[in-house]
Amino acid sequence: MNGAVDPIPGHRAATMIAERSPNLRTAEWSEIRGLFALDPGAIHLNTGTVGAMPHAVLETVDRVTRQWAGGLGDVYPPGMYSDHRATIAKAYGVDPDEMVITHNATEGVARVIHGLDLHAGDEVLTTTHECYSVLSNFNLLRNRFGIKLTTITLPTGYDVHAEQIIELFEAAITPRTKVLAFAGITLFTGTKLPMRALCELAHRHGLITVIDGALLPGMLDIDMRAIGADFISCSGSKFQCGPLGTGLLYMRNKVHPQHNPLPLPTFWPIISTWYPMKGSPPPRTRTSIESDNIADYVQSAGSASIARGAALATACEMWDEIGRARIERRIMLLADYARELIDERFGRDAMYSPAADPTLRSPLIAFHPFQRPEDAWNVKKVHEYTMRLQREYRLFTRWTEFDVAGSAHQHYASRITTHIFNDHDEIARAVDIMARLAAEMS
Ligand SMILES: Cc1ncc(COP(=O)(O)O)c(C=O)c1O
Incomplete structure (x- = not known):
């Protein structure tokens, strides 16, 4: 399924961007502003909800939609986004077997939460400042399976310090805690949580880490693996300025002890046409060499938004050219x-x-x-x-x-x-x- 030809190989999209603006790396910010399809009469200060799309992104949506409009191609192979995942994964310091193109941060985090091996009495520690996409899915697990959901309220205000936040989390961990879930940046107060320190706390207590990273890509120049989390679910349409209905999901798929020494968590890839009909996938690796491609299981989920995925890749390539x-x-x-x-x-x-x-x-x-x-x-x-x-x-x-x-x-x-x-x-x-x-x- 991965060998199929992608209709919009990454390099072609990159060439198109380069033809339009050859010097993005050194371009003035006023020139870069001109690349976006902004409403001329408006001031857009709401990227926390949705970014503005560059013209090149819109063009990719349109072009790829037209390519597939006749309906004669095999739509399934390009939905694996092999080239795009490789390009995007590289930009975030990970491998394609750890990167999924999703339909938004909400879909990504729901597939993570429902894929965790949680049972009655297991505790999830999170905050009241999480997006409803996170809280509602954990609440569903509470009602369905009897997990316990513990929520701490993050401090607010000009003078808050990282240590206060770490201490609050640490004090709420119990012997039954299995998962630490938090936003990389909270949408309500815009607090950038100390992600690495919280992941290290989770490592010390043997916890699975789920980061709602909706606001991270396109804003921060991050190495996702080095953050040390098991899962980071992101939006593609906010700071990354891809089309609405796009997202990225990082799933740790090998053990790099310097980043996260814990074994890979058991994961059930719900919504997957790649999960075997008989038997099970191979056991998860305990080394830095993957035993399987976890991202393929999740990516393989029926016909996909091929044009939007390609356009998200265009946005990512543009960001790489400008310099993250x-x-x-x-x-x-x-x-x-x-x-x-x-x-x-x-x-x-x-x-x-x-x-x-x-x-x-x-x-x-x-x-x-x-x-x-x-x-x-x-x-x-x-x-x-x-x-x-x-x-x-x-x-x-x-x-x-x-x-x-x-x-x-x-x-x-x-x-x-x-x-x-x-x-x-x-x-x-x-x-x-x-x-x-x-x-x-x-
Ligand atoms: C922190 C955070 N998490 C999740 C979401 C949901 O993102 P999406 O619309 O990509 O599902 C948002 C949306 O604003 C958000 O800010």
């Missing part, structure tokens, strides 16, 4: 600028996102925009604020809701997200608009 370290630096620089302005206009106490500890900073910044503290639990007000920013100023942000330790109420925050297609000028304009509208509504 350079992209990360730019995104963080813009976020630091936004944070400074928010600090100036709204005050440090308004901030839900950590900032004092640089390791916890991300380009997602959540804050309380209004003067009265009790407006933090006025969902109607923050919703109206977000809608007015859109309607009256074409400024796209979002509001988030989350538990705050010690508070009887859920809090609602305004959240902005910076990406490479943003610039200093539009961030300054956006924060100014937000401050003026918040004052008017306060």
